[in-house]
Amino acid sequence: MKLQELMKNTGAAGVPDREATGVVNDSRQVKPGDVFVCIRGAQSDGHRYAAAAAAQGAVAVVCEEDVGLENQILVPDTHLAYSRMASNFHGNPEKKLRLVGVTGTKGKTTVTSLIKRILTQSGQKVGLIGTIQNEIGEQVIHAENTTPDAMELESLYARMVEGGCTFCVMEVSSHALDQQRIGDSHYETAVFTNLSHEHLDYHRDMEDYFEAKAKLFAICDSAVINRDDEYGRRLLERHPEAMTFSLEEEADLTAKEIVCHAESVDFLLCAGGVESRVHFGMPGRFSVRNALAAAGACLQLGVSLNTIISALSSTSGVRGRIETIPTGRDFTVITDYAHSPDSLENVLSSLKETVKGRLVALFGCGGDRDRTKRPLMAAAAARHADALIITSDNPRTEDPQAIIDEILPGLEGFSVPYTVIVNRREAIFHAVRTAQPGDTIVLAGKGHEDYQIIGHEKFHFDEREVVAEALAALPEN
DSSP states (O other): OOOHHHHTTTTSSSSOSSOOOOSSSGGGGOTTTTTEEBOOSOOOBBBHHHHHHHHHHHHHHESSSSOTTEEEEESHHHHHHHHHHHHHHTTOOGGGGGEEEEEEESSSHHHHHHHHHHHHHTTOOOOOSSSSSEETEEEEEEOOOSSHEEEEEHHHHHHHHHOOOSEEEEOOOOOHTTTTTTTTTTTEEEOOOOOOOOOOSSSSHHHHHHHHGOOOOOSEEEEEETTTTTHHHHHHHHTTEEEEESSSSOOOEEEEEEEEEEEEEEEEEETEEEEEEEEEOOOHHHHHHHHHHHHHHHTTOOOOOHHHHHHHOOOOOBBSSEEEEEEHHHHHEEEOOOSHHHHHHHHHHHTTOSSOOEEEEEEEOOOOOOOGGGHHHHHHHHHOOEEEEEEOOOOOOOHHHHHHHGGGGGGTOHHHHEESSHHHHHHHHHHHHTTTTTOOEESSSSSTEEEEEEETTTEEOOHHHHHHHHHSSSSOO
């Protein structure tokens, strides 16, 4: 591709007439003919590696400041330039798809999965970009980040177009919005689920976190917003034309006659004066909100209410989101991705309504992440669980015991019994070994993840397999 074509709409001037074979923002990946883009990140500044990239054969170096190279190209913003170059390199595929974006702290994965199911049932071929995995129709592609790097994102868009997709439904993270990873992607509809304490290791405070999320609603044609959330109500002040959903007050979509079961919830979905009975295969009142959010998005996209109700009523859940792990015993084991105080409280409070025995919560906190939420996680668990097992999540480069030591102060003032077992595998074995008839054990924090990060290494760790091993070690009934 010609450099001049690659650099369109990036603010670059005086672009030379050369051929480029690729675009990278990691100097270690530069091959002869590539363009290297200098990105300033939280840990390092790509401008420091400009000379190394040129020495490795970069045909041009895109930067925000003079790095003293003959082949440098100056632009006002390398983050935005990189996203636009990625789009140009792949033929601007985002313009050929109907994009649906979902943002918020909790519920993004469930809502995007539900929207895809509804659209698929309506006869569309749909791509999905999310935390668990990326999908092109039925094809599954590994996902590393909630919202991918700009080159990967545009490559996924291009593959979706080539694969015949009409829609792309995607989780849009605050990091991606803040770092302009989505470039000029424009969304036909955008959904706001909620906002709670999370990612404050990256964002300065909750206000900064909110403003990052709010950027999505300036680049969409229509919006669906949770009226029950404080930040959702603030967003509605800016976008009063948005469709709303609520379990607590008047809104465009509401639910009533909610009946919670151990593995599902029944409710009456109310939209435009029409009431429809839904049997939804995920438990908890918060699952009802997720269903309303997905229904609202699909109504905005022109899907019939009958198709929406049919799809919601046939859902069997989402991997790692209140997922029941079969035990064949007289107790239940559930794995869920809950890794923030609000998400843990939502899961436990919902399950508390239906458990027959004790509600046992096993959880930890990730290392090298927001430390302020650690005692809050403990307090959230203690408010609803009958017993706690405090263990490791992904400790990364932190000492696992040191993380636990920062969790424990949150238990002050609570009488709930707790056990500390640093090794997560041993903690799960203990939970299974000490389970009593009617108990529900919640393994919180990993959900869909099939690995654990210790130090800088990622080790295979699938809780479904660990539970199976723990069950096999039990004496026969």
